[in-house]
Amino acid sequence: MTLIDTADSYGPFVAERLIRKALHPYPDDLVIATKAGLTRQGPGQWRPVGRPEYLRQQAELSLRHLGVERIDLFQLHRIDPAVPVADQVGELALLQQEGKIRHIGLSEVGIEEVEEAGRSARIVSVQNLYNLAHRDAEPLLEYCEANGVAFIPWVPLATGRLAEAGGPLAEAAAGHGASPSQLALAWLLRRSPVMLPIPGTSTVAHLEDNVTAATVTLTDEQFEALSKGA
Template identity: 90%
Template sequence: MTTTTRPAEASGTFAIGGDLVVNRLGFGSMQLTGEGVWGEPRDPEEAVRVLRRAVELGVTLIDTADSYGPFVAERLIKKALHPYPDELVIATKAGFTRQGPGEWRPLGRPEYLRQQAELSLRHLGVERIDLFQLHRIDPAVPVADQVGELALLQQEGKIRHIGLSEVSVEDVEEAGKSARIVSVQNLYNLAHRDAEPLLEYAEANDIAFIPWFPLATGSLAKEGGPLAEAAAGHGATPSQLALAWLLRRSPVMLPIPGTSKVAHLEDNVTAATVTLTDEQFEALSKGA
C-alpha cells in the first residue's frame, strides 16, 4: 500500500526483464560525484544521506555507472546501502573512459567491458549486477563483439540483465541478435522528445525506457508557461509536473531524476503522487 512516507510507490511498478519489479520513479546517481562528474562530492555525508533517504521514500531502482567519478558513485552506493534491501535493483553501466572533468570517450572493446564489469561487482559489493547497460556503443568495435561479451558475462552469472544507452531502434534490433535487451536509456523529457520512436518500440516490446536528463524544464517553467500554470493549480513545482508527465506518458517509463541534496530528492520523489488529468497532460504535451 502506498503511504505518504514512501511516495515513490505511487509511481506504480514495472518488471525489468519480466522479473525485476521496481517502483517506476527511481534515482540517478550521477550528481553525487564532483564537478564535471569527476572525483569525490563536496559533501560525501550528504551524498550518503541522499541514497539512504531515497530508499526510505520507496525508491527501488538506482542507476549508476563505472564512469561516474570514476567509480565514486558506485562506492558511495555501497557505503550507504550495503547490505542491500532485497527489493533494491542497482543498474550500472560501462563503455566510457574518463580523462578528466566533463571528458567522456566511448570504449567498447570486449576485454575492457569485462574488466569494468568485474570492477563494478567489487565496488558495489555484489556477486551479480541486476542490470548492466552498455553506456555507449563504440563505433570502432562491432556491436556483436560488445554485446556478445555482456552475454558471456550473463552466462557466467555476473550479469542478470542487459541494457543499452543512447541508441536507436536499429541499434536495439542489432544488439538483440547477440543478447536479450531489456532496457534502453536515452535523453528524453518534456522538452526533448527525439527518442519518441525508441519509446514506442520499447513500449511495444515491454522494454524499460529510462529517460536521462528528465528535468529539462527550461522555458516550459517560465512565468506564464504551461508548466508554471499547471504547477500553480496543483500546488506542485514545475519539476514535479515534468516527472508526472513522464510517468503518465508510458507504462514502461522509468524516470531517474538525480540530485545531491536530500531536500531536492524529497521534492522529486513526491512527483509520483501528482496526478495529471487528460486535459493537463495534453496541454503540457502541446505546450512543449
C-alpha cells in the same frame, strides 16, 4: 524507489562506492543498474571504449565496488563505433551466462542499434535523453512500448520554455502547489508504462522533492497541454 542507476565512470567509481557505503546490505526489492563503456578523461571529456576485455574488466570492478555477486542491470553506456556491436554485446552475454550480470541494457541508441544488439542478447532496457523539452527519442520510446523494453530517460527534469511564466507547466505546477520539476516527473510517469525516470540529486531536499512527484496526478487536460507545449 526501487531502482538506482549509476555507472563506473561517475567519479570514476565514486558513485558505485558511495552506493555500497550508504545502502549495503541492499534491500531485496532494490535494483541497482550500472554501466560501462564510456570513459571519463576529465571534466567534459568522454570517450566510448567497447573492447570486450575492457567491458569485462569494468563489470568485475563494478561487482567489487558495489559489493554484489551479480549486477541486476548492466548497461552498455555507449556503443563504441570502433568495435562491432556483436562483440560488445556478446561479451555482456557471456558475463550473463556466467551469472555475473542478470539483465543487459543499452544507452543512447536508436531503434536499429537496439535491434542489432538484440541479435546477440536480450535487451531489457534503453537509456536515452528524454524529457518534456527534448523528445527526439519518441520513436524509440514507442518501440520500447511495443516490445516490452524499459525506457530510462536521463536528464528527465529539463522543462525548457514550458516552465516560463504563463506556460502550461508553470500553470499546472501552481494549481497543484508543486514545483515544475515535480510536474515534469509526473508527466513522464504518466507518459508511458515502460518509463523509469532517473532524476539525479545532490541534496536530501531535492531528493524529497523528486519523490513527491510520484503523488502528483495530472488531469487529462494538463497532460495534453504539456504534451503539446514542447
